[in-house]
């Protein structure tokens with residue numbers, strides 16, 4: 408079966424599939440003549456996940472357009488046009504792309520992110536079919552791929568965590584062709600381990616759908632947590648970008664022991680529809696702004712995105728929310744220093 412037909416055979420599933428990995432391009436040249444990715448610091452990129460509802464599936468309208476407008480404003484500010492946009496998965500709600508000519512691609516991607524400042528490569532899986540690039544040159548979707556930038560000083564690992572999710576695995580759509588039951592979580596973990604072991608980059612950055620830790624509706628993903636913490640402890644990946652929970656959160660897991668992992672998790676899953684429940688309580692009342700995970704630095708149950716500036720020694724992550732100052736001022740800024748030493752060899 409041609410790949411496109413195989414892909415067409417996965418229906419609702421797609422959402423999670425897409426969710427899976429977020430991808431971007433493999434190697435700079437894979438982006439084609441139209442696309443140049445930076446080979447020097449600083450790198451500027453947006454991260455947005457769990458988007459693709461346009462605005463028409465809810466009586467009050469979802470906020471995909473609003474978040475896209477906030478992204479456009481940021482691109483027009485002193486920050487400048489981002490070099491690229493990372494998607495942390497779950498694109499094209501509610502069912503994923505249903506074929507390669509699906510109008511949702513136009514309606515929920517091309518026409519939403521239409522501002523001039525957003526005409527940069529975007530990484531979101533049908534989604535995996537390079538033929539989509541004929542519809543929109545910005546589209547670069549891959550699963551389990553490494554992307555090296557800044558002359559090899561920065562390695563992004565686009566890691567597919569969906570096979571770790573027991574719910575996805577046993578869902579009715581888990582068995583569709585190309586779906587999660589035909590994939591292997593242990594293989595994906597070994598892939599990441601081999602990639603991290605081989606990487607000589609100063610910044611090792613993981614991009615995936617499921618966060619290891621989270622205060623959001625889905626919370627901690629234990630399979631991902633166990634795998635990631637063993638790897639970041641040994642190989643010193645500093646930052647893990649995720650979506651899955653429809654909110655924004657910054658977590659820093661740092662144990663006092665030198666031998667424990669020290670890494671930041673940036674959850675950016677507010678691309679179009681916040682959950683209506685999921686965060687903690689303040690004075691006994693449910694609150695959208697009280698993240699509950701012990702490692703949480705800041706979090707809000709809100710729509711939004713993050714804008715990242717990556718320099719040699721520091722990563723600055725600015726969080727933009729529709730709930731605060733209409734999205735024009737960052738509501739939280741994370742400053743993440745590069746870890747200078749590689750991890751201890753624990754073997």
Ligand SMILES: *[C@@H]1O[C@H](CO)[C@@H](O)[C@H](O)[C@H]1NC(C)=O
Nearest residue numbers: 415504505506507508509510
């Ligand atoms: C693609 O899927 C959409 C939505 O299900 C459908 O309306 C359209 O006819 C399909 N196009 C092709 C070429 O199969």
Ligand SMILES: *[C@@H]1O[C@H](CO)[C@@H](O)[C@H](O)[C@H]1NC(C)=O
Nearest residue numbers: 465467468469470681729730
């Ligand atoms: C869209 O964002 C606004 C402002 O933050 C919020 O009040 C509204 O509830 C959001 N809409 C939906 C459907 O979540």
Ligand SMILES: *[C@@H]1O[C@H](CO)[C@@H](O)[C@H](O)[C@H]1NC(C)=O
Nearest residue numbers: 472473474476477732733734
């Ligand atoms: C907030 O931003 C949205 C989208 O840019 C805009 O439509 C709305 O008018 C703004 N509201 C205020 C109070 O500035």
